[in-house]
Amino acid sequence: MRGSNLTKQLNLILFSASALLIAGGASCDKGVEPPPPPKSPREYSWTVQEISSPYFQVLATDVWGSATNDVYVTCLSGGTRGYKLFHFDGSQWSEVDIAQFGSSQVSFDLNAISGFDQMDIWAVGVRWYSNPSPEPNYLDSSLVIHFNGSQWSEVSVTPKQRMLKSIGAIFPSDIWFGGLDAAVYHYDGLAVRGDSLGALISDKGGHNLIVGWFEGNSSGNLFAFFNDFTTGYFHFLNRSGNNWSELDSQFATQTSLWISPSGRLFSTFYGHGLYVWDGQAPWTPFYTEGNASVRLFGKTDNNIFVTGPQGGLHHYNGTDWYKFKNLESTTISFIDVWTDGSEVFVIGDDGFRSYIYHGK
DSSP: OHHHHHHHHHHHHHHHHHHHHHHHHHHHHTSOOOOOOOOOGGGOOEEEEEEOOSSSOOEEEEEEEEETTEEEEEEEOTTOSSSSEEEEOSSOEEEOOOGGGOOSSEEEEEEEEEEEETTEEEEEEEEEEEOOSSSOSEEEEEEEEEEOSSOEEEOOEESOOSOEEEEEEEETTEEEEEEBTTOEEEEOSSOEEEOOOGGGGTTOTTOOEEEEEEEEOTTSOEEEEEEETTTTEEEEEEEETTEEEEEEEEESOEEEEEEOTTSOEEEEETTTEEEEEOSSSSOEEEEOOTTSOSOEEEEETTEEEEEETTTEEEEEOSSOEEEOGGGOOSSOEEEEEEEOSSOEEEEEEOSSSEEEEEEO
């Protein structure tokens, strides 16, 4: 009898253990499923938003976002005080009312926008002043505006220089601005003050110089370039301490810079494609497609977009390049691109009206 009871007890223990294992397995099966892998940009669906006026040109100049529901596009739009800035809230595009920066006698345009979050955004451009006599008939001056999360306001700059074309938002207290006639400003967290490229432009009086880009990272590296449209040469620069030095100069037009999360420095050259900086001149070819030569931006080293003329949009996934043939156009050139890694916004124009392509 004792042996029989022992056998029954052992069978009961084994049955209970098996039931627990089965129950545990069932519990795991009903657990939260892992999220699906992110959608490949090459499989995105696209929508298009047109920005146009029947009376004047509207040309998109730059796109930047703090998130996919907080994206801005800056524009040029002739003498009007409208059509300068548009915002996407995740559902729709709307014009941002910033007409206060113009007047009946003074117009303005915006060329670039960048920032750090929804409460710290910068945009730069130009004020146009009528000048009937003597020629030129219009004069321009620097314009810097800032958004603090609730309102846009103008930031005083000293001294007044010419039209601004670029922003390098390195840190909230380290921002660079550049433009025509080698105009350079620096924001140090307190004020926007005039700066200079120093001896690098001392022998270029009368030349058509445009500071086109600033790019930096947490390692303290600051890079920039200016194009000399009188000679046709670009000048690629590095800043160490308070001094700029020239790293490379060739007969070409440099159009953008981007430092990847791993620290690689890329640049586009109009008509030549995408190049990478290996620490010494010349730049090394990375993707020599002339249709990919205007702007670049990425989320990681394996998720990079490059824009160009004729609806040129190209994507690099770390292995190969892909051209979005469904977006190619004989009339629309793509100017700029921004992505958070899950969605992408691309701006372009046909010379009169602008288009914002949204892929997700």
